[in-house]
Amino acid sequence: MYSIGEVAKILNLSISTIRYYDKEGLLLDLERDNSGIRVFNDKNIEALRLIECLKKSGLQIKDIKEFMYWCSLGISTISKRKEMFFNQKENILNKIKELEKALNMIEYKCWYYTEAENDGNELRVKNITIKDMPKKIQELYKNIHD
Amino acid sequence: MYSIGEVAKILNLSISTIRYYDKEGLLLDLERDNSGIRVFNDKNIEALRLIECLKKSGLQIKDIKEFMYWCSLGISTISKRKEMFFNQKENILNKIKELEKALNMIEYKCWYYTEAENDGNELRVKNITIKDMPKKIQELYKNIHD
DNA sequence: ACTTGACCTAAAGTTAGGTTTAGGTGTTAC
């Protein structure tokens, strides 16, 4: 059993964020003590971990709320929930691909500015044609311009 | 030479987004024709591509504006610019790592719900201990709980 | 008794990154 402050530390979330999730209906089975104070168990903490993953995968709070509601309905929503996870898997893979594409550009620029810094100016590096770039940089350059 | 509408189509941005970037000072050397209409050249389009990459790497508009300003200052800011790209490279790599961590959880859940769907309920899969999971799922499970 | 610290609520405020609106210009098609 954990207090909201302990959970915040464990998961590195702010207290107000956790209260916000609760208010938005993301923590359906969260209990309170006699004086109304939230009492978290391990299941709640797992739920919060899952919420963070679903957020990173691109789901919005309202969608996560819907998912949590499906969970509360039991067996009848298993297929829906499965489908959602397979969709979010695709979403994450796409996000990773996007980041890798951006990384090509950034790494090209890392090379560019390393050369420019060595030269003391951009004059030479600015005019290098693709065939005169190092192999690795040629690859980056091609990936940027597809 | 391209109109704003053409650029929007090429880069899959909305016209109003491009105007917003211009207003925010991200397109310092963008020209206009006699009647005040924006005229984009290939350099401007490359700048917009770079802006998209920097955004994905986690930079905010105001930071990108600062970077564009550094560019306009020439030689004296080459080291600064280089440093920024190396920082953003780290940022992207961290983002990818975060997504891969989230992916572990999502893939575990994909397995979980595939099993549950086959069984017609969650009773069995809910109680599987780690040593009885398939090797691949054991790995995912460990990565989630570190 | 009283202060401190952790908790509570409802409601207002914040932020980034756009989008929309309202009103206007300039050029081409019929």
Add this chain to the structure above:
DNA sequence: GTAACACCTAAACCTAACTTTAGGTCAAGT
């Protein structure tokens, strides 16, 4: 010559996901 289109500006508006504020409860320590 007029209608349709693509462009322009300034300013208001929007949204998600929090965060902050103001006012209050409760238990433990001194």
